Amino acid sequence: MTWTGTVLLFSGRPDPTWAVPPSIVRSLQRIWDRAAAYPGPPPAASPLGYRGCLLKSPDLREWLAYGGAVTLRTAGEAESRRDPGRSFERTLLASAPPRAVPASLIEALEPP
């Protein structure tokens, strides 16, 4: 039962995807469980360039982290919560294998 991470980055090439270790998944679940609801619609990324990162569970639930919000998408439903300091987003990106995600990208993630 593999959890996968994906950084939404490219247009022509496939986005980098990797298996997320169980310890990281537990950390991310803790962040999610403690997070407060996000007021209003979550921030939307520009079409080109970095567009956030995605955690996908074996039962096909998806958490999209971008710009200080995390959105859980299940069949036909979505729930957004705050991601102060982008901790969910940073933790997930940091779990990528070396060179899968450009270091400059992680460094450039400014807290909202």
Added chain:
Amino acid sequence: MIELEGSEAREAAERLVPVRPLARSEAVLPPWPTLGYRGLVIEQVAAPDKRLPRVFRLVHGDLLGPRLAHRAEDEQFETFALGMSGLVRRLGYGPEFSRRLEREVERFRKLRADLAKRRHRAPVWPKRHRCACAPLYEPHWWNVSQRQPFNNCYNYATNYRTDTFAQPGLAAGAMYAALTCAAVRPAAIADALIDSPGANNRCPDEGHLVALVIAPGWDFHWYRKGRNGYWSHKPGGTPVTNVDNSGAAIPDPRLANRGPYVNFCTFMTVMHGHIKIR
């Protein structure tokens, strides 16, 4: 094909002897190719009758060929040949084939009569608009779960769904080896896209215009010009959109906010049906 030999061939030649030149209004055939019955093509293979050319056509009792536009001696030869008890029976297609042929002969007769009334006027084609060959902007077709995640900017720009996240040059065994204009452009050319650096944002006469941009060492991206003259794109597995990174419409991709795709490489032309991508 039905072959006639010996006395049978000689009898046919006698029945097809030209007897009267056709008037200009009678010797009418469609000036463009048509579907369905178009007459009997008769070829003299051996011992040709000198009164007839080697190859000619018989249609509704008219003989048409090189220096030949005459009425045949036996105007009913065609009916005889195609009827249920005629020569066509030898093909073994059954009586329904003959009945269908009879209807076809009459359909073609009516077409010729209509053409004669119209005095060979060439068809008038509707006026074409600029970018009429460009694909429609139809984001709803692409932005569905069966297609959106599996098709990228290259698929969308070329209007060619592969569900494989197509890569320039892969289908031709000439995939790019670096993420530069100099590497991706020839890869796309290997897929049969036509480099059009001088297009200057103008629609081609045929096919549609696409544009290649590069985030150096990072990625490539494609736009396509739509029927309305504006550009749209599909960033990776995300939805198709017609706005740039500033949320503005895209009249010219050279001037659009392209995020990290800072190098504008070239315009290229996609000839529909010519390209092959994977």
